[in-house]
Amino acid sequence: xxxxxxxxxxxxxxxxxxxxxxxxxxxxxxxxxxxxxxxxxxxxxxxxxxxxxxxxxxxxxxxxxxxxxxxxxxxxxxxxxxxxxxxxxxxxxxxxxxxxxxxxxxxxxxxxxxxxxxxxxxxxxxxxxxxxxxxxxxxxxxxxxxxxxxxxxxxxxxxxxxxxxxxxxxxxxxxxxxxxxxxxxxxxxxxxxxxxxxxxxxxxxxxxxxxxxxxxxxxxxxxxxxxxxxxxxxxxxxxxxxxxxxxxxxxxxxxxxxxxxxxxxxxxxxxxxxxxxxxxxxxxxxxxxxxxxxxxxxxxxxxxxxxxxxxxxxxxxxxxxxxxxxxxxxxxxx
Amino acid sequence: xxxxxxxxxxxxxxxxxxxxxxxxxxxxxxxxxxxxxxxxxxxxxxxxxxxxxxxxxxxxxxxxxxxxxxxxxxxxxxxxxxxxxxxxxxxxxxxxxxxxxxxxxxxxxxxxxxxxxxxxxxxxxxxxxxxxxxxxxxxxxxxxxxxxxxxxxxxxxxxxxxxxxxxxxxxxxxxxxxxxxxxxxxxxxxxxxxxxxxxxxxxxxxxxxxxxxxxxxxxxxxxxxxxxxxxxxxxxxxxxxxxxxxxxxxxxxxxxxxxxxxxxxxxxxxxxxxxxxxxxxxxxxxxxxxxxxxxxxxxxxxxxxxxxxxxxxxxxxxx
Amino acid sequence: xxxxxxxxxxxxxxxxxxxxxxxxxxxxxxxxxxxxxxxxxxxxxxxxxxxxxxxxxxxxxxxxxxxxxxxxxxxxxxxxxxxxxxxxxxxxxxxxxxxxxxxxxxxxxxxxxxxxxxxxxxxxxxxxxxxxxxxxxxxxxxxxxxxxxxxxxxxxxxxxxxxxxxxxxxxxxxxxxxxxxxxxxxxxxxxxxxxxxxxxxxxxxxxxxxxxxxxxxxxxxxxxxxxxxxxxxxxxxxxxxxxxxxxxxxxxxxxxxxxxxxxxxxxxxxxxxxxxxxxxxxxxxxxxxxxxxxxxxxxxxxxx
Numbered sequence: 001x002x003x004x005x006x007x008x009x010x011x012x013x014x015x016x017x018x019x020x021x022x023x024x025x026x027x028x029x030x031x032x033x034x035x036x037x038x039x040x041x042x043x044x045x046x047x048x049x050x051x052x053x054x055x056x057x058x059x060x061x062x063x064x065x066x067x068x069x070x071x072x073x074x075x076x077x078x079x080x081x082x083x084x085x086x087x088x089x090x091x092x093x094x095x096x097x098x099x100x101x102x103x104x105x106x107x108x109x110x111x112x113x114x115x116x117x118x119x120x121x122x123x124x125x126x127x128x129x130x131x132x133x134x135x136x137x138x139x140x141x142x143x144x145x146x147x148x149x150x151x152x153x154x155x156x157x158x159x160x161x162x163x164x165x166x167x168x169x170x171x172x173x174x175x176x177x178x179x180x181x182x183x184x185x186x187x188x189x190x191x192x193x194x195x196x197x198x199x200x201x202x203x204x205x206x207x208x209x210x211x212x213x214x215x216x217x218x219x220x221x222x223x224x225x226x227x228x229x230x231x232x233x234x235x236x237x238x239x240x241x242x243x244x245x246x247x248x249x250x251x252x253x254x255x256x257x258x259x260x261x262x263x264x265x266x267x268x269x270x271x272x273x274x275x276x277x278x279x280x281x282x283x284x285x286x287x288x289x290x291x292x293x294x295x296x297x298x299x300x301x302x303x304x305x306x307x308x309x310x311x312x313x314x315x316x317x318x319x320x321x322x323x324x325x326x327x328x329x330x331x332x333x334x
Numbered sequence: 335x336x337x338x339x340x341x342x343x344x345x346x347x348x349x350x351x352x353x354x355x356x357x358x359x360x361x362x363x364x365x366x367x368x369x370x371x372x373x374x375x376x377x378x379x380x381x382x383x384x385x386x387x388x389x390x391x392x393x394x395x396x397x398x399x400x401x402x403x404x405x406x407x408x409x410x411x412x413x414x415x416x417x418x419x420x421x422x423x424x425x426x427x428x429x430x431x432x433x434x435x436x437x438x439x440x441x442x443x444x445x446x447x448x449x450x451x452x453x454x455x456x457x458x459x460x461x462x463x464x465x466x467x468x469x470x471x472x473x474x475x476x477x478x479x480x481x482x483x484x485x486x487x488x489x490x491x492x493x494x495x496x497x498x499x500x501x502x503x504x505x506x507x508x509x510x511x512x513x514x515x516x517x518x519x520x521x522x523x524x525x526x527x528x529x530x531x532x533x534x535x536x537x538x539x540x541x542x543x544x545x546x547x548x549x550x551x552x553x554x555x556x557x558x559x560x561x562x563x564x565x566x567x568x569x570x571x572x573x574x575x576x577x578x579x580x581x582x583x584x585x586x587x588x589x590x591x592x593x594x595x596x597x598x599x600x601x602x603x604x605x606x607x608x609x610x611x612x613x614x615x616x617x618x619x620x621x622x623x624x625x626x627x628x629x630x631x632x633x634x635x636x637x638x639x640x641x642x643x644x645x646x647x648x649x650x651x652x653x
Numbered sequence: 654x655x656x657x658x659x660x661x662x663x664x665x666x667x668x669x670x671x672x673x674x675x676x677x678x679x680x681x682x683x684x685x686x687x688x689x690x691x692x693x694x695x696x697x698x699x700x701x702x703x704x705x706x707x708x709x710x711x712x713x714x715x716x717x718x719x720x721x722x723x724x725x726x727x728x729x730x731x732x733x734x735x736x737x738x739x740x741x742x743x744x745x746x747x748x749x750x751x752x753x754x755x756x757x758x759x760x761x762x763x764x765x766x767x768x769x770x771x772x773x774x775x776x777x778x779x780x781x782x783x784x785x786x787x788x789x790x791x792x793x794x795x796x797x798x799x800x801x802x803x804x805x806x807x808x809x810x811x812x813x814x815x816x817x818x819x820x821x822x823x824x825x826x827x828x829x830x831x832x833x834x835x836x837x838x839x840x841x842x843x844x845x846x847x848x849x850x851x852x853x854x855x856x857x858x859x860x861x862x863x864x865x866x867x868x869x870x871x872x873x874x875x876x877x878x879x880x881x882x883x884x885x886x887x888x889x890x891x892x893x894x895x896x897x898x899x900x901x902x903x904x905x906x907x908x909x910x911x912x913x914x915x916x917x918x919x920x921x922x923x924x925x926x927x928x929x930x931x932x933x934x935x936x937x938x939x940x941x942x943x944x945x946x947x948x949x950x951x952x953x954x955x956x957x
Binding site (some may be wrong): 013015016019020022061062063065081283 | 913928929933934937938940941
Binding site (some may be wrong): 418423426434435496497 | 820821822824827828829830831832835839840843882892
């Protein structure tokens with residue numbers, strides 16, 4: 001498989017005034033061209049940091065320690081200089097955020113904002129940049145693009161703004177698109193349209209995509225594979241059909257079980273998980289999920305479970321001592 | 335038939351638009367009612383007016399006309415402190431648990447203040463604070479801590495405890511769990527069941543997560559561009575939606591099962607939500623409706639009773 | 654403007670130094686009257702115009718008054734002046750600004766239009782006009798400056814309140830039926846006061862300068878009360894013969910004004926997260942590195 005983006009045993013530490021915390025702990029993942037990998041996890045699970053730290057996108061004033069490997073289209077991301085990373089951003093890897101309104105400059109016309117990106121990444125000037133802007137507007141399915149180019153962000157709906165943001169992101173035909181909750185701020189009726197657009201663009205441009213979300217419905221709709229994170233570690237990774245329909249890790253199982261189902265009787269209590277996720281600190285000795293896990297045994301608290309292949313499906317792995325299926329140890333995390 | 339705790343009659347709330355001379359018709363003639371101990375869902379897309387409606391009921395937005403009747407008292411007849419005292423029986427739970435608590439106050443101070451406002455004598459406040467925290471499943475030891483030290487789920491429960499300090503008859507929750515993680519949503523949602531069943535509080539659950547509302551609410555209102563287009567019991571509405579908008583809305587909800595999700599028929603709603611400054615004439619949904627006809631332009635369809643308690647405002651209801 | 658800021662960058666005073674200067678000013682301002690080695694008002698024409706010495710550390714002025722004592726006493730004059738003006742201006746500004754942001758509607762319109770007029774004119778011009786109308790005198794100066802200074806506090810307070818009023822925690826109070834007085838005094842005023850005080854720190858320097866300017870012009874603090882601006886104008890005729898008499902009060906004033914400005918800026922910038930210092934970063938790195946070492950490696954002992 002030709003991985004466009006490949007991270008190996010990635011560990012991210014954040015250094016704050018009060019402590020050092022490990023937010024991502026030995027995660028290995030890869031995304032192939034044209035593939036969509038969804039990363040699912042709750043707040044504090046490290047899914048955002050894991051996706052953005054290797055490409056050098058962290059909030060200002062945060063000190064980060066990265067170890068492990070991260071390669072984008074064959075180029076090493078970790079240990080390289082900041083300027084090289086900055087050149088990569090926008091050209092090789094592009095990002096879409098949750099709220100399209102904050103991603104756009106409210107005081108400038110849509111057209112000039114898209115054209116500016118074309119100038120920046122493609123070196124196009126004047127009329128050529130505007131022509132490319134128009135082409136991109138058509139590509140992301142905006143009707144009447146000539147008129148829209150002259151409008152301001154506040155004149156467009158949230159769905160249209162997200163299309164504009166997508167147009168800006170794909171301007172340089174990046175190899176990887178990282179979409180952080182791209183549909184959370186949108187209505188369900190618009191959500192499906194945006195996901196369809198992203199799928200279409202991916203197929204057309206052979207672009208790999210990382211979709212960060214907490215919405216399992218979005219994963220089911222848009223992703224080929226899904227990685228479930230808990231407390232900075234990978235709990236389970238595999239094709240969506242397997243992981244979402246027959247989860248093997250107790251955390252994945254509990255997460256999917258917590259979604260209300262159409263067959264639940266009206267007025268019946270909601271299912272959830274007991275307890276709370278662990279506080280961010282140093283690496284956890286055993287399995288991070290053990291304190292909340294219904295299947296935990298004393299050994300779980302002391303020994304960290306490695307990622308093991310779930311038999312029968314290539315690429316399906318879970319980190320649990322109690323995988324009931326036959327397991328073939330593979331690539332144990334250090 | 336029981337008299338409802340809260341009755342909203344023909345409520346209209348308009349805003350001045352940023353564009354000169356235009357008005358945003360956020361809520362345009364809405365009537366609904368809540369019975370004691372009942373959880374009622376209010377669903378619709380953002381911009382449909384559901385937030386403005388709930389804010390108008392609690393007094394955070396000023397309605398232009400219409401009545402809000404609480405336990406038989408029309409709130410528009412009251413003024414000043416009498417209005418504040420009476421209306422405090424309707425409480426509100428905000429979407430964002432991170433900004434609904436004052437960062438300068440501890441949990442105990444926030445609840446204490448609510449009890450002061452509720453007029454509870456000083457000597458009973460301490461015990462009542464513990465009782466309130468216990469009600470929402472939090473230990474009393476949490477009282478001296480600041481809101482920022484708590485998780486989102488805990489904060490939301492504190493916000494609910496604070497609302498309970500007012501001994502509410504009605505609780506309006508605007509997207510109470512959408513900012514929370516999936517695994518802790520259940521704790522908060524089950525709390526609403528507890529409040530409605532054990533304290534007889536009527537809850538209006540405003541949300542966009544249809545599966546969540548279906549399971550929690552016994553009755554529902556569907557809102558589109560400032561109007562109620564359909565109402566009915568959960569079994570009726572989710573099993574047999576009659577208004578074309580309700581159908582489109584339900585059909586667009588994604589399924590967490592990838593196989594079912596792929597098989598789900600795509601019912602793309604054409605076009606965008608029209609501007610509430612200039613809503614379409616006649617039926618407001620006609621510009622995006624798959625079954626719209628010429629007649630829809632002329633008349634605003636009245637709600638038609640299709641089954642007991644199930645009403646849809648469509649000329650071709652059932653078509 | 655940018656050019657100016659860029660060229661000014663190398664001059665940036667560390668917030669620590671600014672804090673020490675301001676602390677020194679406050680200390681001398683508060684306890685100056687008890688610290689002075691000589692009576693700052695006592696003239697001794699026999700000792701006029703002396704240079705620094707053992708008796709008079711910084712020498713004496715043309716009337717033989719001890720310069721060191723006068724400089725310290727002037728700090729007291731300045732501090733009392735600043736405190737009075739800021740006190741009055743803050744009460745008016747925060748009160749009206751908070752009210753405008755809370756009430757909105759015509760109350761806000763009326764208050765903010767007056768504020769706009771006040772902000773449109775340089776504060777010193779307003780103060781001069783006031784003094785022109787009411788005449789010179791200590792209290793006239795204080796009131797004139799306060800009336801010139803409140804509009805900026807009013808504007809800041811209103812902006813803070815308008816921002817806070819839409820926050821769910823204030824809306825929750827309204828839903829609970831909290832009285833407007835409770836919301837105003839218990840929740841809004843403390844919030845605005847906090848924000849405005851930061852702003853006022855930077856303004857204190859400008860105010861010290863204005864008091865000195867008015868006194869220099871003979872419209873503020875009247876002789877013989879020691880005051881830096883007044884000391885400047887007093888010793889101006891002797892500039893060529895004894896420049897020390899002009900330089901010292903000028904230097905004192907400049908230090909205080911600059912220190913207040915840098916402190917105000919430092920407080921404002923403090924809200925922006927900054928990267929860790931080199932030493933703290935190294936410590937955190939060592940902490941994190943210890944996690945990855947096999948347990949036995951811990952024997953080497955990490956400095957905590």
